[in-house]
Amino acid sequence: MTVVGGGPVGMALALALHQQGIGVTVLEARAREAIKHDPRVLALSFGSQQILERLGVWDTLGLKLSATPIQTIHVSRRGNLGRARMRADELGVPALGYVLPAANLITALDAALSQAGIPYHDHHKISCVEDVAAPSPSSMLTVWAEGSVSDGAGQFRDYHQAAILCTATTKAAHDNVAWERFTADGPVALLPLGNDYAVVLTCAAAEAASIVAQGDAAFTNLLQTRFGQRHQFVSVGPRASYPLSLRWREEVIAERQVWLGNAAQTLHPVAGQGFNLALRDVRELTWHLSAVSAAQDFGAQIVLRAYAKSRSLDRRSVIGFTNSLIDVFGSEIAPLAHARGAGLVVLDLLPPLRNFLARRMMFGSRGG
Numbered sequence: 126m127t128v129v130g131g132g133p134v135g136m137a138l139a140l141a142l143h144q145q146g147i148g149v150t151v152l153e154a155r156a157r158e159a160i161k162h163d164p165r166v167l168a169l170s171f172g173s174q175q176i177l178e179r180l181g182v183w184d185t186l187g188l189k190l191s192a193t194p195i196q197t198i199h200v201s202r203r204g205n206l207g208r209a210r211m212r213a214d215e216l217g218v219p220a221l222g223y224v225l226p227a228a229n230l231i232t233a234l235d236a237a238l239s240q241a242g243i244p245y246h247d248h249h250k251i252s253c254v255e256d257v258a259a260p261s262p263s264s265m266l267t268v269w270a271e272g273s274v275s276d277g278a279g280q281f282r283d284y285h286q287a288a289i290l291c292t293a294t295t296k297a298a299h300d301n302v303a304w305e306r307f308t309a310d311g312p313v314a315l316l317p318l319g320n321d322y323a324v325v326l327t328c329a330a331a332e333a334a335s336i337v338a339q340g341d342a343a344f345t346n347l348l349q350t351r352f353g354q355r356h357q358f359v360s361v362g363p364r365a366s367y368p369l370s371l372r373w374r375e376e377v378i379a380e381r382q383v384w385l386g387n388a389a390q391t392l393h394p395v396a397g398q399g400f401n402l403a404l405r406d407v408r409e410l411t412w413h414l415s416a417v418s419a420a421q422d423f424g425a426q427i428v429l430r431a432y433a434k435s436r437s438l439d440r441r442s443v444i445g446f447t448n449s450l451i452d453v454f455g456s457e458i459a460p461l462a463h464a465r466g467a468g469l470v471v472l473d474l475l476p477p478l479r480n481f482l483a484r485r486m487m488f489g490s491r492g493g
Contacts, residue, residue, distance in 0.1 A: 126414075126423060127152060129251045130271025132160055133227065133400070134386035136234040138270055138407045140180050143241050145415035147423075151243065154250040154271070161235065164365060165227040165290070166323040168195070168303070168316050168397035171218050172488040173404045182233040191229045193317045194220035196301040198483075202454055203308045203353055211483040221487065222397075224303075224316045224323060266424035268410070269384045273391040274372035282371040284451060286311050287333035288394055289326040292318065292362040293348065305396065306352055307454035312395050313352050324361070325394055326351060333366040369393055373444055378433045381424035385410060390440060392447050396486065402443050405489045409435050439489040 126142065128135045131153025142149045153160070169177070169192070177183045194213075198221055201208035213221045238245055274281075293315070299322055304315040311327025326348060328336055336347065345358050352358075373390040377383060386403035413432040414423055422428070 126150070126266045126268070128268045128270055130269065130386075130388070131155075131157065131245055131247060132163075132271055133231050133234055134403045134407065135268075135270035136231070136238055137177075137180060137404060138268060138385070138410065139243050139245075140182075140234065140237050140241065141407055141411040142414065143243050144180070145411060147414060149243060151238070151245045152249040152251055153245065153247045155247060157235070157245060157247040161228055161231050163227040163231055166224060166316065166318060167227050167230060167400055168222055168224050170222045170397075170401045170487045171213075171220055173401045174220075174223050176404045176408055177230075180234075180237065182230075182237050188225065188229060188233050192223035192225040193319060194301055195222045195224065195303045195317060196220060198303045198305065200305045201307070203306060203351075209479060211479055216480055216483055216487075218487070220301075221483065222303075224318045226318075265381050266414075267382050269382065269388040270386050271388060273387050274374055274384075274389070279372055279374040282448070284369045284371065284393060285330050286327050286369040286393075287330045287366045288369055289324070289328060289333065289336055289364055289366050291324050291326075291344075291364045293322045293324050293345075293358050294320070294360045295322060296357040296359050304352075304355070306355075307450075308351055310351060312450075312454065313348070314394070314397070315352070315356070316397075322356075324348065327369070327395075330368055333368075337364045337366050339364075371444070371448055373440070376433070377436065377440075378426075378429040380426075383410060383429060383432065390444060392444065393451055395447050395450050398443050398447055398486070402440065402489070405439060406436060442485070443489070 126147060126149045128139050128149055128151045131151045135151055135153070139149045139151050174183060174192075177188065183189055196213045198211045199208065200210070211221060213219065298320075299315075299317040301317050303317060304313075306313045306315075310329070313327065314325040316323040316325070336344065339347065341361055344364065345361050348361065349358050370391065371393060374384055377385065377389045385406035387399070389406065390399075390402065392399040392402070410432055413428060413435065417423055417428055
């Protein structure tokens with residue numbers, strides 16, 4: 126079996142399959158060492174942390190030490206009444222999620238692949254399934270786990286927005302609280318990372334370059350204005366940006382092929398669901414393939430269709446949820462503004478409803 130893509134999703138899948146006794150080879154277009162320099166910060170749900178723990182990379186390879194737990198998530202909309210808070214102790218879990226540098230996760234997964242002796246070939250660009258060598262046609266299955274949904278391969282929405290990424294230090298300690306602050310200009314997320322915050326500030330795509338080029342003082346003022354006065358920012362780190370869009374495949378399987386992670390769906394970063402959804406893809410595909418007996422065919426359509434069916438509800442729910450958050454919380458229409466404020470109040474006052482949403486964010490459509 127071949128996994129195309131040696132990033133965190135592809136490596137997690139290869140490790141999961143190896144643990145189930147399924148032989149796998151990873152092909153990666155980039156240099157293997159270069160992948161470890163990923164500048165992103167990842168927000169892992171509690172469910173994703175459990176998946177990584179089962180893969181053996183959470184405790185033994187040091188991820189736990191570099192991860193900052195999220196104990197509370199605070200959701201609000203600037204200029205509107207109402208807010209909602211989700212807390213780990215209400216759900217009986219040690220944390221709602223964890224924040225860590227993507228480079229740390231990639232390094233841990235890479236070490237686990239090396240220890241397991243899983244073949245990994247970098248500088249190996251694959252553009253179509255015919256380029257992949259397999260022991261025999263009957264055992265051939267290619268899993269695409271890199272890149273995004275290509276033009277014409279699925280559905281597309283351009284948000285005409287960009288995400289500005291940086292770290293920020295605040296006057297008061299973060300107390301392991303993550304903030305999702307919606308504004309007319311787009312959401313601002315603060316994720317506790319070490320003693321600081323990882324910041325994801327959304328802006329109009331046309332403004333991204335000029336915002337990234339701002340000096341530290343000017344950007345700090347912009348961040349303070351956008352976020353409000355719930356925290357006082359005292360310094361910021363270097364900025365980077367990337368454009369935001371929604372891309373998804375209606376069909377994540379084809380003849381002896383599967384797409385998962387960003388190759389199946391690329392989401393807006395609001396609510397931090399993209400990588401968590403990808404790890405649930407990994408878990409579910411591994412389960413379906415491990416259920417195939419030695420006499421069966423991993424690439425058989427009955428196997429792939431069962432996988433695709435099992436992922437349909439979770440994928441569509443998360444895609445719809447993140448997409449609707451942008452529309453609902455970005456609108457300035459007065460009736461909608463009042464309704465979303467009231468919705469946040471109701472969510473905060475009804476623990477069962479709030480906890481239902483929190484469990485969906487942690488575990489996907491299965492809720493646990």
